[in-house]
Amino acid sequence: MLEEFNIERVPMSRAGSVDFRALKFGTVFTDHMLTLDFADGAWSHPEIRPYGPLEIEPGTMVLHYAQSIFEGMKAYRDADGGVRLFRPDMNAQRLQNSARFLALEPLPDGVFEAALEAYLRVDSAWVPDLPGHALYLRPMMFSAEEHLEVRPSVRYRFVIIGSPVGAYFDAESTGLNLMVETEMCRVPPGSGMGAAKAAANYAISLRASRRALEQGFDQVLWLDGTERRYVDEAGLMNFFAVIDGIVQTPPLNGDILPGVTRDSIIQLLADRGTPVSESPIAVDEIVTAAAGGRLSEMFAAGTAAVVTPIASITYQGQRIEPGEHGAGPVAALLHEQLTGIQYGRAPDPHGWSRLVVPGASAQAAE
Ligand SMILES: *Cc1c(COP(=O)(O)O)cnc(C)c1O
Numbered sequence: 001m002l003e004e005f006n007i008e009r010v011p012m013s014r015a016g017s018v019d020f021r022a023l024k025f026g027t028v029f030t031d032h033m034l035t036l037d038f039a040d041g042a043w044s045h046p047e048i049r050p051y052g053p054l055e056i057e058p059g060t061m062v063l064h065y066a067q068s069i070f071e072g073m074k075a076y077r078d079a080d081g082g083v084r085l086f087r088p089d090m091n092a093q094r095l096q097n098s099a100r101f102l103a104l105e106p107l108p109d110g111v112f113e114a115a116l117e118a119y120l121r122v123d124s125a126w127v128p129d130l131p132g133h134a135l136y137l138r139p140m141m142f143s144a145e146e147h148l149e150v151r152p153s154v155r156y157r158f159v160i161i162g163s164p165v166g167a168y169f170d171a172e173s174t175g176l177n178l179m180v181e182t183e184m185c186r187v188p189p190g191s192g193m194g195a196a197k198a199a200a201n202y203a204i205s206l207r208a209s210r211r212a213l214e215q216g217f218d219q220v221l222w223l224d225g226t227e228r229r230y231v232d233e234a235g236l237m238n239f240f241a242v243i244d245g246i247v248q249t250p251p252l253n254g255d256i257l258p259g260v261t262r263d264s265i266i267q268l269l270a271d272r273g274t275p276v277s278e279s280p281i282a283v284d285e286i287v288t289a290a291a292g293g294r295l296s297e298m299f300a301a302g303t304a305a306v307v308t309p310i311a312s313i314t315y316q317g318q319r320i321e322p323g324e325h326g327a328g329p330v331a332a333l334l335h336e337q338l339t340g341i342q343y344g345r346a347p348d349p350h351g352w353s354r355l356v357v358p359g360a361s362a363q364a365a366e
């Protein structure tokens with residue numbers, strides 16, 4: 001059913017007219033998009049066609065009840081000109097999990113990765129060949145049924161779009177300045193929704209992040225929803241701190257998004273014999289550790305920004321800074337190791353990097 005995507009190509013690619021050195025995150029889209037529909041109990045109509053508006057009736061359920069999920073990942077250009085994905089199986093699995101949480105119809109096994117590869121073969125020219133750049137991929141799925149009753153939809157649409165991006169934060173910056181949010185929380189505690197990449201979660205977060213931005217901060221540092229005592233996430237990224245030389249991150253308790261970057265960091269550190277402590281981190285503990293000179297680093301982890309240092313957190317009016325200014329040794333090493341694997345220039349002991357469009361030497365050998 002889904003082996004073949006019906007492909008309608010643009011007459012002429014726009015890639016040649018884009019200045020890849022001056023990209024603003026998420027504002028430029030590739031020539032094509034991929035769509036796949038679920039209706040009458042089956043997935044059908046796999047298509048790759050020119051990027052453009054989706055026709056949505058005003059009564060379509062997603063607009064009213066937010067039954068919508070997404071993924072965020074990147075395609076990387078390697079030195080050979082090939083196009084690579086990083087651990088796409090984890091994104092496939094997480095999308096299935098998000099689908100279950102929102103009572104959406106999961107994609108059949110294998111379809112997510114086959115769709116990504118089909119899409120990348122058509123739009124591979126959009127994967128930038130510049131340091132730190134990548135093609136950001138945004139697979140998404142939503143209820144596409146025209147109906148106003150509040151119940152799970154019976155029609156869904158899966159879509160992949162792609163947007164070329166530069167390095168997320170400039171290297172000159174010493175890192176993020178975060179405001180600890182002590183009133184609102186990121187997701188309803190105990191709902192398990194924190195583990196889903198659900199559109200509604202991001203809607204919930206916007207009021208707090210606007211307030212943080214208005215006060216001159218880059219983002220919010222979220223605390224747990226029950227006690228507002230333990231660190232949850234750094235904006236839309238997973239949080240890490242190095243206290244007394246021990247790398248710590250909050251455990252996956254249903255309120256934390258299981259980041260692919262987070263998981264990879266834990267594995268890379270374990271490989272070096274430096275286990276990460278996955279246990280709740282009280283914000284008071286961070287304050288005390290900083291005062292005692294025991295907080296050496298804080299950083300945030302996610303696909304878009306890889307590993308980004310946190311320059312400060314501000315808690316109840318008090319500004320707390322780690323010992324290291326800018327990327328400390330742990331963050332810098334992880335950034336180098338991760339990007340090395342992602343761009344296919346470093347050893348990849350776990351087989352995380354997947355070549356999906358071969359580069360020059362493979363083509364020359366044909
Ligand atoms: C996507 C996301 C992350 C990071 O996940 P990665 O798979 O590493 O990109 C972390 N927190 C939230 C809330 C997210 O949405």
